[in-house]
Amino acid sequence: MAIKLYQTETSMFCEKARTVLKLKNVPYEIFDVRNNRQPLIDFSGQKKFPVMDYNGQCVIDSTFISAFLEEKYPQNSIYPKNPSDKGLCLMLEDWADEVLNQAIRALRRAETPEAKAEAEKSIGVLFRSLDQFLTGKQFIFGQMTIADIALFAQLHYLYTVVKYEIPAAHKNLLAWVDMMRQALKLNLLQDVVA
């Protein structure tokens, strides 16, 4: 069995895939696409990452990579057992990957004080929803699932790349972020999941 992840260290979607591999204790090697995307394009026929080479089988997109890994390595399941909870978990994964991701990208791209204020206003709405949702919660479904992993990968990017701290008012959200930091054995929020 050989797994190669085409990736970069700082991409949130790559960190999401690495976290699933780590949770399941699956060994893998990496190919860093930062300076050379050609091997990724040759292997996958497209330029987005992460891409997983699983014994020559090509799996594109962090959501499909996670589901594929779950099938091959059921230990430390990334989905809740209850079927309805699993549906909600998948919706949360999608919300993190699409909605939260767009707000974080907007914050990263904001160059003027006006653009930054606008982006902070938009992401503030999402922080408030998350803060409310995470009231009194540790892992969302009682064990670490892809909902926690996908949300953390996006929020973590604020600390590793954007250099933006979630405002102190969002106490439940910040407590959850810190709980995830500890669960993933990161000394600092600025460290990436390896």
Ligand SMILES: N[C@@H](CCC(=O)N[C@@H](CS)C(=O)NCC(=O)O)C(=O)O
């Ligand atoms: N839905 C995809 C998103 C992947 C994605 O947008 N990756 C970015 C890096 S974070 C990328 O490939 N950017 C380069 C490009 O679009 O050319 C996933 O979950 O893997």
